[in-house]
Amino acid sequence: MKAAYIQNGKVHVGEMPDPTPAKGQVLVRTHSCGMCASEQHFVHSGQHVIDLSKKFGGAYASLDMTRPFVPGHEYVGEVIDYGPGSLRPIKPGRRVTSVPVMRQEGRHAVIGFSHECPGGWGEYMLLDEAAVMEVPSDLDDDLAAMTEPLAVGLEHARRGHPVAGDIPLVVGCGAIGLGVIAGLRIAGIAPIVAADFHPERRALALKMGADIAVDPREISPYAPLPDLGGKRVNLVYECVGLPGLLQQIIESVGFEARVVMGGYCMAPEQIYVFAAQNKRLTIHFAAGEEQQDMELALRSIANGTIDIAPWVGARIGLSGVAAALDEMSGPTAPVRTVIDPRKL
Structure with a gap:
């Protein structure tokens, strides 16, 4: 698959292996993914984050900055298939988002900060079928991708x-x-x-x-x-x-x-x-969101209770990721730049 990935503190664009779903895992094709300051931290000081996780406990301890990984934990994507023996809760072709955590097959990984669970800066992701939520058919991809940061x-x-x-x-x-x-x-x-x-x-x-x-x-x-x-x-x-x-x-x-x-x-x-x-x-x-927060965020965006549109700025392809990451911390930068990994 095509992806923007981080390796040795730099953003690259190229081919990465297509992920293969195991039992309980959903193969999703990414439509839209927001860019978060946490990804900027990993470009500039990723090893420090990993070292802190190893010392104090945290989900980033298993990352190796010398190996490529595909970030992106604010996403919406289309269900393609499931792993063998899965419950298959949402039909292929429907769009979903989720808490960016994988707990299936004995894994506990943060999607987008894992070598095994690539995030939304790539064309394909693996999601936990127990956590996926169906996105309403009339909700814009970019707005749906704001579910996680709002949560x-x-x-x-x-x-x-x-x-x-x-x-x-x-x-x-x-x-x-x-x-x-x-x-x-x-x-x-x-x-x-x-x-x-x-x-x-x-x-x-x-x-x-x-x-x-x-x-x-x-x-x-x-x-x-x-x-x-x-x-x-x-x-x-x-x-x-x-x-x-x-x-x-x-x-x-x-x-x-x-x-x-x-x-x-x-x-x-x-x-x-x-x-x-x-x-x-x-x-x-406070820490990260829980399932109840994701459900409230998606519902509030979909029914218009929370107008999330002012958060969304530019929509870019993979070739624009490195430059956008450099510029995202400025006071006039949009709250979120959105990546469509299907486009270069």
């Missing part, structure tokens, strides 16, 4: 256990932060405050349902806010992943605030426990 934000939103009366603050309005805002909005939580340095991302935050979007260089989002009648936020979602930010939040929030750590920080973090104890803070650590 991450929905998981983070519920991890804070928001309730009526909370005033949440979302720090960082990339894909995770925007998904958190959407999750809070559909849960009926308001008002929602968003903070980001970049005006384009603040505008997107308002589109996703934030009531107030501030530049933290101009106004502290943790202080009493005039637009909220002098009230303060009490539930903070950190969606940036920079070292030092957690301690800044601890110092800035009020008594008995809750903090959800959603940004992925791979550097050591120093906090003063004394400061958090004095304020009786609660800190939650």
